[in-house]
Amino acid sequence: MINRQSQSTNKKLFIVFEGIDSSGKSTQAELLLNYFINKEEKVIISSEPSNGIVGNIIRQALKQKIVFSRNRASFDEQMAYLFAADRHDHLYNDFDGVFKLIADGYHVISTRYYFSSLVYNCDTKEQFEFVSSLNARFPNPDLTIYLDLSVKESLNRLDKRSSKEIYETKEKLIKVRQSYQQIFSNYKGKFLSIDATKTPQNIHQRVIKYIENKRW
Numbered sequence: 001m002i003n004r005q006s007q008s009t010n011k012k013l014f015i016v017f018e019g020i021d022s023s024g025k026s027t028q029a030e031l032l033l034n035y036f037i038n039k040e041e042k043v044i045i046s047s048e049p050s051n052g053i054v055g056n057i058i059r060q061a062l063k064q065k066i067v068f069s070r071n072r073a074s075f076d077e078q079m080a081y082l083f084a085a086d087r088h089d090h091l092y093n094d095f096d097g098v099f100k101l102i103a104d105g106y107h108v109i110s111t112r113y114y115f116s117s118l119v120y121n122c123d124t125k126e127q128f129e130f131v132s133s134l135n136a137r138f139p140n141p142d143l144t145i146y147l148d149l150s151v152k153e154s155l156n157r158l159d160k161r162s163s164k165e166i167y168e169t170k171e172k173l174i175k176v177r178q179s180y181q182q183i184f185s186n187y188k189g190k191f192l193s194i195d196a197t198k199t200p201q202n203i204h205q206r207v208i209k210y211i212e213n214k215r216w
Helices: 004-008 025-036 055-063 072-092 098-103 116-118 125-136 151-158 169-184 200-212
Strands: 014-018 043-044 105-113 143-148 190-194
Touching: 014 025, 014 116, 025 043, 025 105, 025 143, 043 072, 055 072, 072 098, 072 116, 072 125, 098 105, 116 125, 116 169, 143 169, 143 200, 151 169, 190 200
Parallel strands: 014 105, 014 143, 043 105, 143 190
Antiparallel strands: none
């Protein structure tokens, strides 16, 4: 009998959670972190924007504490450049980059990756092609988990927060959710879509079942 559980995590995995705002990405990342820890495997959460210099600039811009441009198209283009620069550092820096961590024996869990740039930093076909070109050389993760949440539920959850970021509006989230669905309908990498209205533990169990039964 094959021990699928030990076989599935022999390879160190780069796992990404994606979804619109308040879909539960951080919660699921923490649950998955604890799962690997309980299996006595090395694991780390390393999300985007990163904690690096460029990542911190992005966070300030999203909170509108710094303003690059009042024109939304120009702002999105500037953010796309910043996210691509931060993503390159996140993946490849020699200190705590994703691939350095994997080489050191860690599973790496990220909330958000290049998919987020493709849905948040562009509204038109031309903008999508531009953002796609900036991210074309970034590799696919080993597994992408999309937490699918309605815009209505996202806004209900966001209303419970003390502050909102610049992209957390109904109009933007409608476009973002549509873009996610279009992108993932054509995505060829390992992919799991889960209804984000399920309980956190229910979602977590689906994630674990997929990981343990997949041949990596």
